[in-house]
Amino acid sequence: MDGPRITLTLAPSLRHFAAAGRRGAAVPVATDGTASLGHVVESFGVPLTEVGRLLVNGREVAPSHVPEAGDAVDVLPVTxxxxxxxxxxxxxxxxxxxxxxxxxxxxxxxxxxxxxxxxxxxxxxxxxxxxxxxxxxxxxxxxxxxxxxxxxxxxxxxxxxxxxxxxxxxxPLAPWTRCTACNGELREADKESVRDRLEGGTSRTYDVFAECPDCGRVYWRGAHHARLEAIVDEAVRGVSGGSFGQAGPVSER
CATH class of the missing domain: 3.40.50 (Rossmann fold)
Incomplete structure (x- = not known):
């Protein structure tokens, strides 16, 4: 592009998308006079999925807006x-x-x-x-x-x-309610209904099971449960206002 020049300022949280020499404030950018502002921003390295608002001379515009020479553009992140x-x-x-x-x-x-x-x-x-x-x-x-x-x-x-x-x-979070293998929604399972899918030691040791109706995978609180529970606990603590389900079984596979 070698047309009208604008100045482009990325919000600090977006600057890592730009090339190393273009991460400062008010970077001069040449346009072709016809490209939309959305195209200019993406050419600068920032996907529009990461953009919340575009301001031209302090006024919010749509990505389809065509910038003019001398425009000062601020690119803000999603809220x-x-x-x-x-x-x-x-x-x-x-x-x-x-x-x-x-x-x-x-x-x-x-x-x-x-x-x-x-x-x-x-x-x-x-x-x-x-x-x-x-x-x-x-x-x-x-x-x-x-x-x-x-x-x-x-x-x-x-x-x-x-x-x-x-x-x-x-x-919203509902731990232990989805199949980690296929994303299906888990349901409680009677031990007898899943016994043919269990190894002998598992069948003797555990009594509470869940299964995925989509792929047939069986879950229980196995040897890896403590590690997975730590992942869940950290996530739950970090999210306020989540909708959490009851802790259920998880397979050791």
Missing amino acids: RPQRVPGAPLRFLLDIHLGTLARRLRLLGVDAAWETPDPGDAALAARSAAERRVLLSRDRGLLRRRELWAGAHVDHTRPDEQVREVLDRFAP
């Missing part, structure tokens, strides 16, 4: 907790966020994830069809226009990713 209107809060995660998907399911959050990788086009289409917020670390994926809603996951460690998602969206 937290971010509200997603029009549908129950549900997520869709890309192939690289499998561990985060299982952690969210452990907390009772509806988190769709599939393998093998369905590809960017299929993920964007599913986000739109099912009205799911797509979580990804891929900026290109988050720029696809067919997305219903999306959010960039900044962190790489699963513990930090969970905190990041809970802080941004504050979803």
